[in-house]
Amino acid sequence: MPTTTYIYLFGDGEPKIWGLTGQERLRRMLSTQTNVTFVDSVDKIPSGAATLFLNANFLFDGRVLNALLGLDKKVALYSVDGCPAAIRTDGDYAQQLLRNLDKDKDHNYKFALLTIPRIGLDDLQIDFQQNLKKKDPPYILPINEANRTLLERELFSGSYKGVTDFITKWLWPEPAFWVTHYCVRKGWSPNHVTYLSIILAVTAGLAFWGGFYGIGLLMAWIMTFLDTVDGKLARVTVTSSRLGDVLDHGLDIIHPPLWYLAWGAGLIGTAEAIPGFEILIFLMFVGYIGGRLCEGVFQFSLAPFDIFIWRRLDSFSRLITARRNPNLLLLTFSWLIGQPALGLALVVVWHLISTGVLIWRLMIAWLTKHKEGSLRSWLQDIDPAHDRDQWAVKIFTRAPLDIRSLSTKSLH
Structure with a gap:
């Protein structure tokens, strides 16, 4: 029987991209996944359960989310600017991880994850997109007002068949x-x-x-x-x-x-x-x-x-x-x-x-x-x-x- 992965979202993901905040987008993207449970408190995550922290201040490629759900080890996926976009952990470490994130006054999270192996997009096994007949590089992109127009363009272009x-x-x-x-x-x-x-x-x-x-x-x-x-x-x-x-x-x-x-x-x-x-x-x-x-x-x-x-x-x-x-x-x-x-x-x-x-x-x-x-x-x-x-x-x-x-x- 497939293992349930508990999803905890942090970051507000403002401004809205195509009418959705980062949190709203992630919830919609993962809503079709089986064996995925969203939690609004880490206390609801069972001991030892597979857990995925997602930073809603990033725009995620759907293929990246699928790859993260398929992992069975603790890792932190970093963007090119050195910020963690996703953290794969378990229920036993979830509370400590959240405390470390909350203690990070600058909210750059660069020092909150020193004990978790660090990976980048190149470490994920992502193939071409058969449904859209194309091969585009996977992405995790920072969401903010300065990037809003560019991100909307990128997301729209990415929705086209190759x-x-x-x-x-x-x-x-x-x-x-x-x-x-x-x-x-x-x-x-x-x-x-x-x-x-x-x-x-x-x-x-x-x-x-x-x-x-x-x-x-x-x-x-x-x-x-x-x-x-x-x-x-x-x-x-x-x-x-x-x-x-x-x-x-x-x-x-x-x-x-x-x-x-x-x-x-x-x-x-x-x-x-x-x-x-x-x-x-x-x-x-x-x-x-x-x-x-x-x-x-x-x-x-x-x-x-x-x-x-x-x-x-x-x-x-x-x-x-x-x-x-x-x-x-x-x-x-x-x-x-x-x-x-x-x-x-x-x-x-x-x-x-x-x-x-x-x-x-x-x-x-x-x-x-x-x-x-x-x-x-x-x-x-x-x-x-x-x-x-x-x-x-x-x-x-x-x-x-x-x-x-x-x-x-x-x-x-």
């Missing part, structure tokens, strides 16, 4: 940052944004079906933008729900082929009607479903990560592969030149080409695993800080934040 389509990667981030800020100020949840996205997805499809392509495209582009916002809002505010997750991912899977079907249906009975419409739609669904199946087979049968982060080629392919945003760009282009039928044909062709590439990559992956025994993502073999001369590293990873640019004044 490998995604070029529109999401390069066009949406700046406007999404400000819209996400607006949502936080108004107290809107990610689900509120997702509900609006669903409405826009449906109305865009109806507009396409009626042949009102201009209005439909406007709503479709707003919907794709909000699809970025709801995910970033959820991550920066550590807000998630099972319903929101199902709605968001379900919408992402279901609506694109229905849009293309509606687009084609809007041409029926017009001069732009496509001969062999049924065959074209059939091929579109073959391409769409085939591509999704290739991705699923790779991840569930060949490797524990996404096919688009296997090799550098696959990551570059993800920038332009037949997903919603690149396809929407094809439809927009065709509408602008007055040939909406061409747009549907281009989408179908691009689906078939992209799925053909995925089938080829799947076969290569199967042969590689059969020969070498396992597959390894290219992200596992790079250092985002030291390999920035490589184009793939520049494009798909972020440069580490310069810790020297952060102020440690009024940290405690």
Whole structure:
């Protein structure tokens, strides 16, 4: 049976970052962990129980918290400025540790932990982030008013997938940052944004079906933008729900082929009607479903990560592969030149080409695993800080934040 870890928070973690104090953020981040119990007094920690003191005056990477929970020894994790951000101890030492921290009049805590082994981020075993298809350096960053804007930028940038389509990667981030800020100020949840996205997805499809392509495209582009916002809002505010997750991912899977079907249906009975419409739609669904199946087979049968982060080629392919945003760009282009039928044909062709590439990559992956025994993502073999001369590293990873640019004044 897994051991319960008792969590004691010290430090107030002001000012708020994305609407949350340091203590609020840590509680939300650890709320999904099993066998974790928060205590507001060290007296409630049983003798010998695994205990983790967390300094709420730091912004923690979720991977760092997971690594700390996985340790089974006494250690103190220090930031680069020499302040302890986390202390792994036990219930027998918790009271003495708290007394030492309270006696530190300067609240720098540098002399309160002399008997506990000292470690840094480099001593933690932290791998790439499969869910966000990226590899960023882990962090613990000091929270104070001087750093607030920089930390919000860093947290927002860190919520982005490293490998995604070029529109999401390069066009949406700046406007999404400000819209996400607006949502936080108004107290809107990610689900509120997702509900609006669903409405826009449906109305865009109806507009396409009626042949009102201009209005439909406007709503479709707003919907794709909000699809970025709801995910970033959820991550920066550590807000998630099972319903929101199902709605968001379900919408992402279901609506694109229905849009293309509606687009084609809007041409029926017009001069732009496509001969062999049924065959074209059939091929579109073959391409769409085939591509999704290739991705699923790779991840569930060949490797524990996404096919688009296997090799550098696959990551570059993800920038332009037949997903919603690149396809929407094809439809927009065709509408602008007055040939909406061409747009549907281009989408179908691009689906078939992209799925053909995925089938080829799947076969290569199967042969590689059969020969070498396992597959390894290219992200596992790079250092985002030291390999920035490589184009793939520049494009798909972020440069580490310069810790020297952060102020440690009024940290405690």
